Amino acid sequence: MENNQIKELGNKLADLRKNKGMTQTELAEEMFITHQAISQWENGLTIPDLGSLLRLCEIFNITLNDLFYEKKEEAKEEVFQMPNDNVVRIVAILNSKILKKREIRNGDKVCIVFEEPIPGSVDSHFSVMCKDVGGSVNAGSYVECGDVKEGVNCGSYIECGAITGNVACGSYIECGDISGDVTCGSYIECGNVGRDVNASSYVECDNIGGNVTTMGNVDCNTIMGNVQANKVNM
Numbered sequence: 001m002e003n004n005q006i007k008e009l010g011n012k013l014a015d016l017r018k019n020k021g022m023t024q025t026e027l028a029e030e031m032f033i034t035h036q037a038i039s040q041w042e043n044g045l046t047i048p049d050l051g052s053l054l055r056l057c058e059i060f061n062i063t064l065n066d067l068f069y070e071k072k073e074e075a076k077e078e079v080f081q082m083p084n085d086n087v088v089r090i091v092a093i094l095n096s097k098i099l100k101k102r103e104i105r106n107g108d109k110v111c112i113v114f115e116e117p118i119p120g121s122v123d124s125h126f127s128v129m130c131k132d133v134g135g136s137v138n139a140g141s142y143v144e145c146g147d148v149k150e151g152v153n154c155g156s157y158i159e160c161g162a163i164t165g166n167v168a169c170g171s172y173i174e175c176g177d178i179s180g181d182v183t184c185g186s187y188i189e190c191g192n193v194g195r196d197v198n199a200s201s202y203v204e205c206d207n208i209g210g211n212v213t214t215m216g217n218v219d220c221n222t223i224m225g226n227v228q229a230n231k232v233n234m
Contacts, residue, residue: 010041010044011042013038013067016062030055033052085120086120087121087122088121088122089124090123090125090126091124091125110141111127111142112128114129117130121150122136122139123138126140126141128142128144128154129145132149133149136148136150137150137154139154140154141156142159142171143169145160148161149165150165151165152165153167154168156169157169157170157173158171158173158175158184161175163177163180165179166180167182169183169184171184171185171186172186175191176191177190181195182197186200187200187203188204190204192208192209193210195209197210198212198213200216202216203220207222209224209225211227212225212228213227216229216230217231221234222234
């Protein structure tokens with residue numbers, strides 16, 4: 001190896017050690033050698049033998065290629081910086097471009113399934129099936145889940161537990177209680193609704209805390225606001 005290559009290797013070993021939060025003494029103990037040997041490697045005075053190189057790769061969880069060759073930088077357009085806001089985002093990417101919903105063909109045939117509860121929110125271009133959600137749900141197609149701590153917005157139907165927030169969907173809603181406003185493209189069957197309800201088809205709920213607007217019938221226990229419907233059964 002040429003002197004500049006030895007120096008580069010030493011610098012890389014020093015960076016790997018520091019990034020792992022290790023001192024030269026701690027690394028030496030892992031290697032079963034003296035810390036002076038580590039110092040000589042990092043200062044480009046000597047180079048590790050093959051056995052030592054393999055042990056270093058094991059400690060730093062890298063390959064020999066990682067040690068001796070620079071990784072190619074990813075193209076900037078392929079790196080997507082997202083905020084650290086505890087949101088699960090599911091998108092479709094073509095080459096380096098995030099596709100918009102209207103550009104995703106047969107998006108309703110793709111369903112993302114979460115086996116465990118989600119502590120934050122979900123933002124998906126596709127359908128979502130999950131257990132409880134600690135935030136909101138935004139899906140391109142249908143949503144089937146447990147309780148949702150915030151609102152739900154989707155392009156198709158919703159089948160879930162209680163929803164704390166507003167709800168909007170392109171098709172029907174079958175769920176527990178909803179604390180906010182409800183807007184849907186078909187019917188609503190749910191528990192209590194805290195605010196206004198707007199549905200293209202019929203509405204079947206327990207109690208509604210706001211107004212109701214629908215082209216179909218309304219079957220509820222009590223409605224606190226005004227009602228515009230084909231027929232009201234209370």
